Amino acid sequence: xxxxxxxxxxxxxxxxxxxxxxxxxxxxxxxxxxxxxxxxxxxxxxxxxxxxxxxxxxxxxxxxxxxxxxxxxxxxxxxxxxxxxxxxxxxxxxxxxxxxxxxxxxxxxxxx
Amino acid sequence: xxxxxxxxxxxxxxxxxxxxxxxxxxxxxxxxxxxxxxxxxxxxxxxxxxxxxxxxxxxxxxxxxxxxxxxxxxxxxxxxxxxxxxxxxxxxxxxxxxxxxxxxxxxxxxxxxxxxxxx
Numbered sequence: 247x248x249x250x251x252x253x254x255x256x257x258x259x260x261x262x263x264x265x266x267x268x269x270x271x272x273x274x275x276x277x278x279x280x281x282x283x284x285x286x287x288x289x290x291x292x293x294x295x296x297x298x299x300x301x302x303x304x305x306x307x308x309x310x311x312x313x314x315x316x317x318x319x320x321x322x323x324x325x326x327x328x329x330x331x332x333x334x335x336x337x338x339x340x341x342x343x344x345x346x347x348x349x350x351x352x353x354x355x356x357x358x
Numbered sequence: 359x360x361x362x363x364x365x366x367x368x369x370x371x372x373x374x375x376x377x378x379x380x381x382x383x384x385x386x387x388x389x390x391x392x393x394x395x396x397x398x399x400x401x402x403x404x405x406x407x408x409x410x411x412x413x414x415x416x417x418x419x420x421x422x423x424x425x426x427x428x429x430x431x432x433x434x435x436x437x438x439x440x441x442x443x444x445x446x447x448x449x450x451x452x453x454x455x456x457x458x459x460x461x462x463x464x465x466x467x468x469x470x471x472x473x474x475x476x477x
Contacts, residue, residue, distance in 0.1 A: 288470060289362075289451070289470055290401070290449075290451075290468050292465035292466065333401075346403065346466060348402070349400070350400060
């Protein structure tokens, strides 16, 4: 799976939007972009994923650049509960169901 | 649904002892994964099963580690003998292949983890 690059940490104020960037310049045409997050003392949880088009769900939005070399996870109104480590992961749809390769992720802090 | 269940939540043992971690996946899921998380190495996949069959165990660190899935609702990860460097949080996750659009993946659901301390 291709590698992703994320900032180590970001800060946000409560109830403000947060844009978490991810660079994946070596992405292949068959790679899906997945985001997971890990709240303190919990297991990771799925957030969202996409291939080419922007995606929205109840948790977040995923904006994918036209050349697919970068993407941005958008939390529309950060809450204290959104403080977590966010992981951007590429998964080749030609591969298997396994092998989520977690990098170091971005640690998001939310200030009240 | 109760989600993925892991036991015990915390385990403290002495070097050389056998440790068994347990996982009950979400009912109906056909994939089960074991991950390990440490400060140094982050989250890493150890092994995963499909329909109770081990598919990829290349992440298992050494022969002291073994994993089994005797049926669709239960899996174990065993360390024998345990060493202090095995101290970590071990996560079990499950997913279903049903309903995933062609070429896509269904999400993995993680358990709360087992925090293992080997003294």
